[in-house]
Amino acid sequence: MYRREVGSTLHxxxxxxxxxxxxxxYVFDNDSTHSREQxxxxxxxxxxxxxxxxxxxxxxxxxxCLEIGSGGxxxxxxxxxxxxxxxxxxxxxxxxxxxxxxPGLSVVRxxxxxDPLPEAAFDLxxxxxxLQHLPERGAVLAKLVRALKPGGxxxxxxxxxxxxxxxxxxxxxxxxxxxxxxxxxxxxxxAGGGDPHWGRRVPAAMRAAGLVDIDPQPFIESRHAxxxxxxxxxxxxxxLRDKLIAAGMTERDLEEVRALMRxxxxxxxxxxxxxxxxxRPAVGGGS
Numbered sequence: 300m301y302r303r304e305v306g307s308t309l310h311x312x313x314x315x316x317x318x319x320x321x322x323x324x325y326v327f328d329n330d331s332t333h334s335r336e337q338x339x340x341x342x343x344x345x346x347x348x349x350x351x352x353x354x355x356x357x358x359x360x361x362x363x364c365l366e367i368g369s370g371g372x373x374x375x376x377x378x379x380x381x382x383x384x385x386x387x388x389x390x391x392x393x394x395x396x397x398x399x400x401x402p403g404l405s406v407v408r409x410x411x412x413x414d415p416l417p418e419a420a421f422d423l424x425x426x427x428x429x430l431q432h433l434p435e436r437g438a439v440l441a442k443l444v445r446a447l448k449p450g451g452x453x454x455x456x457x458x459x460x461x462x463x464x465x466x467x468x469x470x471x472x473x474x475x476x477x478x479x480x481x482x483x484x485x486x487x488x489x490a491g492g493g494d495p496h497w498g499r500r501v502p503a504a505m506r507a508a509g510l511v512d513i514d515p516q517p518f519i520e521s522r523h524a525x526x527x528x529x530x531x532x533x534x535x536x537x538x539l540r541d542k543l544i545a546a547g548m549t550e551r552d553l554e555e556v557r558a559l560m561r562x563x564x565x566x567x568x569x570x571x572x573x574x575x576x577x578x579r580p581a582v583g584g585g586s
Contacts, residue, residue, distance in 0.1 A: 338371025434492030
């Protein structure tokens with residue numbers, strides 16, 4: 300049993316859904332043998348961006364928070380530790396069994412595309428690397444805005460993978476192979492309706508959805524063999540193996556690009572992670 304059975308209206312509205320859960324368009328299977336490593340790499344690489352941004356909101360005791368697509372739950376657990384004893388965090392995922400509950404944290408099986416959310420219920424909503432995978436991202440964004448209390452904050456952290464070139468490789472062929480891997484991964488996302496460049500579009504989408512005080516912050520770093528960001532890319536050669544081959548890579552290509560990413564001398568620029576915050580206008584207020 301992965302949901303806390305709570306009597307509140309809020310949790311009943313989240314849990315009153317059908318059992319036909321699927322993840323159309325989402326390239327990372329949360330039930331695969333690779334999912335735990337995926338969550339570990341994501342937390343190591345991007346919690347250092349996501350958590351300080353959340354801390355700057357002042358989130359604390361008494362806040363009601365929601366994280367959609369919680370994955371391994373590292374962000375939700377961090378929030379829960381901040382909002383207790385009187386606040387609560389609801390962590391949702393279509394397959395939430397990797398998220399361990401703790402005081403202040405409720406775990407709910409929920410598909411943000413098809414299932415309802417309570418309106419005007421949350422002080423803070425977080426979505427990291429979720430909406431870029433969803434063809435219905437515009438409708439989902441509108442749903443998240445409605446779920447915010449007046450004055451509530453939404454944080455969306457998303458990639459723009461249009462810039463992530465190799466910077467130092469043994470030769471031109473190795474650099475080209477790494478670039479081919481990135482192209483194949485982007486093609487796998489697009490095949491499911493994803494937008495690997497959506498990070499740059501989030502601020503305008505937030506404004507169109509009615510949010511104010513929009514604050515996009517871009518983050519970029521060097522990828523190297525010891526970095527969590529490149530370890531995540533290496534992991535994707537296994538997790539997405541079938542999709543990468545369908546996109547034109549061969550087993551030998553994958554073996555060679557794995558060796559390249561393990562080379563201590565290899566360097567690449569990361570994609571740009573945009574961490575964007577926006578606020579729902581207060582009742583009777585504006586920007």
